[in-house]
Amino acid sequence: MTERIVVVGAALLDGDRLLAARRSAPPELAGRWELPGGKVEKGESPEAALVRELREELGVDAETVERVPGEWPLKPPYVLQVWTARLRPGSAAPQPLQDHDALRWLAPDEIWHVDWLDQDVPAVRETLTRTHARPR
Secondary structure (H helix, E strand, O other): OOOOEEEEEEEEEEOOEEEEEEEOOOOOOOOOEEOOEEEOOOOOOHHHHHHHHHHHHHOOOEEEEEEEEEEEEOOOOEEEEEEEEEEOOOOOOOOOOOOEEEEEEEOHHHHHHOOEOHHHHHHHHHHHHHOOOOOO
């Protein structure tokens, strides 16, 4: 059986705004934007991994809300799964602590104003379908 490593991404929401993080490394990804997150470690649930990654990368206390349907291939053997998430009450504001040099809260009409990593584009599209397209 081929090894499969899950990478979790956070569609971190503040009202109708989505947080985008600009990569600072590796060089081939630097300057492009992504949903923050990282690899699920052995014995860790994807939800726990996402909370841990957001704490490490952004210095926030967050909670997952729901999984965005779908799974997107990254460089083998990695696959991306995305969860919507929100900051817990009292959390610090997100800061680019690891792997990123800038963060932006994007309103629905600004989502495509950043240069998303190719592999994040379908995940962002699906996230928007699940969040911003919902009746209020």
